[in-house]
Amino acid sequence: xKKNRKMKCKEINDMLIFYADNSLPKEQRxxxxxxxxxxxxxxxxxxxxxxxxxxxxxxxxxxxxxxIYSRILxxxxxxxxxxxxxxxxxxxxxxxxxxxxxxxxxxxLVGRLYSSSPADLNTLMSEETKLLDDIKQEPLESxxxxxxxQ
Amino acid sequence: xxxxxxxxxHEAFRILVERFRRKVISTSMGFIHSxxxxxxxxxxxxxxVFSSIKKFRSGSSLSTWIYRITVNKSLNHIRSSKRHKLISxxxxxxxxxxxxxxxxxxxxxxxxDDGLKKSDQAKALEQAMNRLAPNQKTAFVLSRYDxxxxxxxxxxxxxxxxxxxxxxxxxxxxxxxxxxxYYSNNFK
Numbered sequence: 543x544k545k546n547r548k549m550k551c552k553e554i555n556d557m558l559i560f561y562a563d564n565s566l567p568k569e570q571r572x573x574x575x576x577x578x579x580x581x582x583x584x585x586x587x588x589x590x591x592x593x594x595x596x597x598x599x600x601x602x603x604x605x606x607x608x609x610i611y612s613r614i615l616x617x618x619x620x621x622x623x624x625x626x627x628x629x630x631x632x633x634x635x636x637x638x639x640x641x642x643x644x645x646x647x648x649x650x651l652v653g654r655l656y657s658s659s660p661a662d663l664n665t666l667m668s669e670e671t672k673l674l675d676d677i678k679q680e681p682l683e684s685x686x687x688x689x690x691x692q
Numbered sequence: 693x694x695x696x697x698x699x700x701x702h703e704a705f706r707i708l709v710e711r712f713r714r715k716v717i718s719t720s721m722g723f724i725h726s727x728x729x730x731x732x733x734x735x736x737x738x739x740x741v742f743s744s745i746k747k748f749r750s751g752s753s754l755s756t757w758i759y760r761i762t763v764n765k766s767l768n769h770i771r772s773s774k775r776h777k778l779i780s781x782x783x784x785x786x787x788x789x790x791x792x793x794x795x796x797x798x799x800x801x802x803x804x805d806d807g808l809k810k811s812d813q814a815k816a817l818e819q820a821m822n823r824l825a826p827n828q829k830t831a832f833v834l835s836r837y838d839x840x841x842x843x844x845x846x847x848x849x850x851x852x853x854x855x856x857x858x859x860x861x862x863x864x865x866x867x868x869x870x871x872x873x874y875y876s877n878n879f880k
Binding site for chain 1 (some may be wrong): 709710718722730735820860865
C-alpha cells in the first residue's frame with residue numbers, strides 16, 4: 543500500500559509542472575487535482591513549485607532604467623573614443639612577451655657558456671662526490687637491503 | 693527604419709531602443725536573473741545592433757535578429773561569469789571559510805505566506821534554470837519570458853517547430869526534477 547502511494551506521488555510530481563503551466567489534458571488535470579486534495583506532501587510541493595514559477599512573472603515585470611538610451615549613447619561615444627587607444631593597450635602585453643622571450647634566450651645562453659663535457663666533470667669530482675653519485679645509480683631496493691643487513 | 697538606422701540616424705535608434713528595451717531586458721533576465729547585469733547586456737545588445745545594422749539581411753525580421761543577439765550576449769555572459777566563479781573558488785580556498793552560509797535551515801516546513809522564504813523560490817528557480825542545457829534554456833526563456841510562439845522561437849533558434857516543442861518539454865521536465873530536489877533537500 544505504501545509503495546503504491548509513493549509511486550502515485552512520484553507520477554503526480556512528474557506532472558506537476560505541466561499542471562502548474564495549464565498544459566495537461568483534462569483527464570490528467572482531474573487526476574492531479576484529486577491527488578493534491580488527498581496528499582499533504584504533494585500539495586506542499588505544488589505550492590512551492592507555483593511560487594518558484596511565479597517568480598518568473600516578477601522577473602518579467604522588472605522596471606528597467608527608463609534612461610537606458612542615454613547610457614547607451616554615452617557608451618557608444620566612449621567606445622568611439624577608446625578605439626584609438628586599443629593599439630596602446632596592446633603594447634604592455636607585447637613588452638611583457640618580449641621580456642619573457644629574452645629571459646628564456648638568456649638562460650639558454652648562460653647554460654651553454656657554463657656547461658662542461660662529462661669528461662671534464664669527472665676530473666673535477668672528488669672521491670666523496672663520486673661515491674655519492676654511485677649511490678644515486680644504485681637501485682633503492684638493494685641500498686635498503688644492505689642497510690638492513692648492517 | 694532600417695535604412696535610417698544604417699545611416700546612423702539617432703532618432704531612429706532612440707525609437708528602436710524604446711520599442712525593444714523591455715523585450716531585450718526580459719529575455720536577459722531569463723538567462724541572468726540579475727537586474728543590473730540584464731541592463732548591461734541590453735546596453736551591449738543595442739550597441740551591437742547599431743554597429744551591425746548594415747549587416748542585417750531583410751530576409752528575417754528585425755525583432756528575430758535582435759532576439760538572436762540578446763540570446764548570444766546572455767549566453768556569453770553566463771560563460772564568462774562561470775570562468776570568474778572558478779577563479780573565486782580558488783580564492784575561497786585561500787580562506788573565506790568564515791562566510792555565513794546562505795542556505796536555509798534543512799528540515800523546515802515550506803510556508804508559502806512566510807515572507808522570509810521568498811528568496812528560496814528565486815534561488816530554487818535560478819539554480820534549476822542554470823542547470824538547463826543552453827538550447828533548452830533558450831527555448832524555455834523565449835517561451836515563458838517573452839511569450840513567443842513556437843514558430844517565432846523556431847525562427848530565432850533557426851530550428852523547426854517540433855524541435856522547439858521537444859526542447860521546451862525537456863526543459864520543463866528538468867526544471868521539475870531540479871525544483872523537487874531543492875524542495876526535498878531544504879523542506880522535507
